[in-house]
Amino acid sequence: MQTVKFRRAINQALDEEMSRDNKVFLMGEDIGASGGTFGLTKGLMDKYGDxxxxxxxISEEAIMGTVLGASLVGYRPIFDLMFMDFIMIAMDQLVNQASKTHYLSGGKIKAPLVVRALAGGGFRAGGHHSQTLESWFTHVPGLKVVYPSTPYDAKGLLKAAIRDDNPVLFLEHKSLLSIQQEIPEEEYIIPLGKADVKRQGSDITIVAFGRMVHTALEAAEKLAELGIEAEVVDPRTLLPLDKDTILASVRKTNKVIIVHEAPKNSGFGSEIAAVISEEAIYDLDGPIIRIGGVFSTIPVGSIEDNLYPKVGEVVEEAKKLISKQEINKKSEVKVYDS
Structure with a gap:
């Protein structure tokens, strides 16, 4: 095993896939000699050349068009978009062309490309560099959308994304780039479309992705102090969504909270909530709770922190779902005579 940071896990995945397949190449702004704004492509130009x-x-539209064209003739390009906010400039090529190519060619043409983008706030980067817009793209047939929360997942999922024959939007939360985790030194791949249960529990399910997985896990530890065992489910891939793992957890705990960083309005949590309401409504003992970001433009400075779900908020909503009687019963310490 090796202990690596999230950013290093991404770098390793790129390096390994470029070494394995000479059809894999990178395109993006400032990704060469400088190693990228956040060091994610460090050393790759020295090793593989320009x-x-x-x-x-600086032309996201032109890069996206070039990447798409390369994918159509047999290459597996990776577009390092830098900040997700810049994706609007490349929307037509990605949404109207790349996602539809396979279908409109009658299955004869593939577009195996990856768009990597740094998403999310908490970095004091302001309204143009802090958004997490995943729900926009989960509405587009032909795309896959991946949002890892740990170094282990980031590496395994990125390798799978590069090998996939569909266009994949791969989101990397910039506030997670420095977190560390032990991962295998040998090669491994995580299949797209498979969720992961990050914490086992029996009393309530918390579904979260990206940075909010860590908020959910911290909340679960706080709840455990009250005798409440929360199960934390990380979808990892939003499109396609692993409904089975989420539904199995909900049917076990009978209560669910969905947490995401993006504004609650029309966030991806709405889709998860709809799936649960359609397929597991009679397994629930209470309402489906969604916790999302504030519906606001992201400001610069520490005030930004007030926009995102907090650990305490998740804990309080969980306590509301679980009655005081249940909490007291779980917290009881029984003393037996010897």
Whole structure:
């Protein structure tokens, strides 16, 4: 095993896939000699040269079009978009072209490309560099959307995304880049479309992805002090969504909270809630609770922290779902005569 940071796990995945397949190459702004704004492509240009690590002009639309064209003739390009907020400039090529190519060609043409984007707030980067817009893309047939929360998942899922024959939007939360975790030194791949139960529990299910997985896990530890065992489910891939794992957890605990960083309004939590209400409504002992970010433009500075779900908020909502009688019963310490 090796202990690596999230950013290093991404770098390893890129390195291993470029070494394995010479059809894999990178394109993006400032990804070459400088190793990228956050060091995610560090050392790759030195190893593979400037023909496979292409520093580009500032034109997301042109990069996306070039990446799409390369994928159509047999390459497996990776577009390092930098901040997710810039994806609007590349929307037409990604949503109207890349996602539809396989279908509109009658299955004859594939577009195996990956768009990597840094998402999320908490970095004091303001309204143009802090959004997490995953729900926009889960509405597009033909795309896959991946949002890992740990170094282990990031590496295994990115390798799977690069090998996938569909266009994949791969989101990396910038506030997670420095977290560390032990991962195998040998190669491993995590299949797309498979959720992970990050914590086992029996009393309530918390579904979260990206940075909010760590908020959910911290809340679960606080709840455990009250005798409440929360199960934390991380979808990891939002499209396609592993409904079975989520539903199995809900049917076990009979209570559910969904947490995401994006604004609650039309966030991806709404889709998860709809799936549960359609397929497991009679297994629930209470309402489906959604906790999302505030519906606001993201400001600069520490005030930004007030926009995102907090550990205490998750704990309080869980306590509301579980009656005081249940909490007291779980917290009772029984003393037996010897």
């Amino acid at each position: 023909m496979r690590v292409k520093d580009t002009p």
